[in-house]
Amino acid sequence: AQSVTQLGSHVSVSEGALVLLRCNYSSSVPPYLFWYVQYPNQGLQLLLKYTSAATLVKGINGFEAEFKKSETSFHLTKPSAHMSDAAEYFCAVSGGRRALTFGSGTRLQVQP
Amino acid sequence: NAGVTQTPKFQVLKTGQSMTLQCAQDMNHNSMYWYRQDPGMGLRLIYYSASEGTTDKGEVPNGYNVSRLNKREFSLRLESAAPSQTSVYFCASRSRVEETQYFGPGTRLLVL
Numbered sequence: 001a002q003s004v005t006q007l008g009s010h011v012s013v014s015e016g017a018l019v020l021l022r023c024n025y026s027s028s029v030p031p032y033l034f035w036y037v038q039y040p041n042q043g044l045q046l047l048l049k050y051t052s053a054a055t056l057v058k059g060i061n062g063f064e065a066e067f068k069k070s071e072t073s074f075h076l077t078k079p080s081a082h083m084s085d086a087a088e089y090f091c092a093v094s095g096g097r098r099a100l101t102f103g104s105g106t107r108l109q110v111q112p
Numbered sequence: 113n114a115g116v117t118q119t120p121k122f123q124v125l126k127t128g129q130s131m132t133l134q135c136a137q138d139m140n141h142n143s144m145y146w147y148r149q150d151p152g153m154g155l156r157l158i159y160y161s162a163s164e165g166t167t168d169k170g171e172v173p174n175g176y177n178v179s180r181l182n183k184r185e186f187s188l189r190l191e192s193a194a195p196s197q198t199s200v201y202f203c204a205s206r207s208r209v210e211e212t213q214y215f216g217p218g219t220r221l222l223v224l
Contacts, residue, residue, distance in 0.1 A: 009152065032211055043116075043202060043215040044155075051211050090154055097162065098206055099145060099170060100213060102154035 002027045002095035006103035014111050019063075019078040021106045023091030026072065032094035033074040035065055038105075039087045047089070050074060061085070086110045114138055116216035118203050124222045125193045133188040133219050135203030143206040144186040145213065146170075146178060148199040155202060161186055193223045 007022040025031055032051045036044040048059025055067040061084075065076045074091060088107045092100040119134045137144065142163045147155040157170030161180040175197060177189045186205075190197060200220050204213040 004154075034212075036215075043217045045215075046212055049212060092155075094211070097160050097168065098143060098211070099157045099160050100147075100155070100204075102156070104152055104154045 002031070002093045002101040004091050004093050004101055004103035006089075006091050006106050008106055009104065010107045010109065012109040012111060013081045015083055016080050019076070019081045019085065019108065021076040021089050021091075021108065023065075023074045023076065023103060024072055025074060025091070025093045027093055027095065029095070033065075033067060034092045034094070034100065035059065035063070035074075035076050036090045036092060037087050038090065044090065047076070081108075081110045083110050083112065116203055116205055116214050118201075118216035118219050120219060121217065122220045122222075124224065125190075126224050127194060129193050130189070130191050131193065131221075132190075133201055133203075133221075134185070135187065135216060136185045137203075137205040137214070138184065139205060139207065139214065140183070141205035141207055141214075142183070143208070144180065145204045145206070146176075146186070146188045147202045147204065148172065149202060149218075150199050158188065158201075190221075193221075195223045197221065198223045 003026045005024045034049045035047040050067045058064045091103040116137045144161045146158040149155045159178040161167045203216045206213045
């Protein structure tokens with residue numbers, strides 16, 4: 001069985017500040033891990049994914065995440081926040097049948 | 113290449129009414145999924161289809177039925193809608209090569 005915990009349902013940063021969104025997972029098999037972004041009233045868009053290759057994964061819009069097996073973590077970072085980054089972010093783990101198990105989401109607010 | 117499409121975008125039902133949510137993908141993917149999204153709970157898997165003619169229950173299948181009509185289309189049916197089924201419904205298809213799920217824009221359902 002898989003599970004995902006996202007720490008912090010709401011995160012607020014200033015424009016230009018570091019973005020750090022936390023994700024911890026539990027998986028009985030080597031996991032595939034994903035970060036998706038959802039803008040208001042839209043579907044989910046893939047930001048980046050880890051599929052057992054490089055542990056530091058770079059995605060779209062300047063985001064990156066590092067897979068740390070020892071910490072069972074896959075935190076999402078961006079060096080400098082932009083107003084357009086305001087959205088909800090979901091961490092997910094792929095398990096049986098390759099269905100995704102999602103965390104509860106983190107809403108990112110970017111202050112001017 | 114439209115990706116994953118869903119109809120309708122928004123629907124209001126009365127308790128006890130039935131309806132079918134439609135989903136289609138043009139990416140030639142074998143696997144398709146139905147999720148529901150509720151505030152603070154992320155997305156939860158309702159049903160899954162590994163290929164044409166096969167379906168399997170997910171985490172929250174009660175009150176729903178599905179049909180995988182052909183490789184492109186995967187529909188979700190509510191036989192007797194209940195207020196607890198008020199949610200946003202997302203369809204997704206998975207690329208086996210990319211190990212990535214692609215999501216449709218969602219259907220917002222309100223059951224009164």
